């Protein structure tokens with residue numbers, strides 16, 4: 001591990017009560033799908049993934065985070081899905097609100113303007129619940145979980161033998 005570099009991303013971080021509900025869902029899914037349940041304190045939804053950068057550039061990321069202007073919005077997580085290509089089981093929204101997509105889009109655009117090279121993945125808002133799953137979780141509609149977004153965070157991912165640990169570097173609040 002190089003001490004002068006860090007792996008970073010912007011994300012929505014659930015409040016403890018929502019994280020608990022998501023973790024229960026993750027355990028229920030895992031019972032069917034197999035694989036490894038994400039720890040409760042690691043559950044999140046990525047907005048923009050930056051990847052490995054020199055630490056000295058973290059201040060630039062904070063600056064990009066601070067220029068975002070958004071008001072509090074809510075959305076429902078009502079889908080449970082599995083992707084075979086990376087074997088994750090995830091929760092998502094059948095109707096992601098424009099505010100969510102706008103936040104992810106402006107972040108990506110401004111990061112790229114600031115000279116960060118981002119991987120071009122289509123933005124599918126999702127919360128990874130299980131990794132290395134072996135089969136479909138069998139149920140795909142779930143009792144909707146409401147997520148009220150009052151802020152987003154810049155996170156450092158610290159990889160360990162037991163999966164990643166996440167450290168919140170900075171929080172960016174809605175303007176209202």
Ligand code: 2AM
Nearest residue numbers: 009044045046048049088119121128157
């Ligand atoms: P995942 O849960 O779908 O794997 C930390 O790794 C977070 O960044 C995870 O939410 C992960 O998504 C996401 N992530 C990792 N690599 C990424 C990439 N190349 N593009 C977009 N998101 C990525």
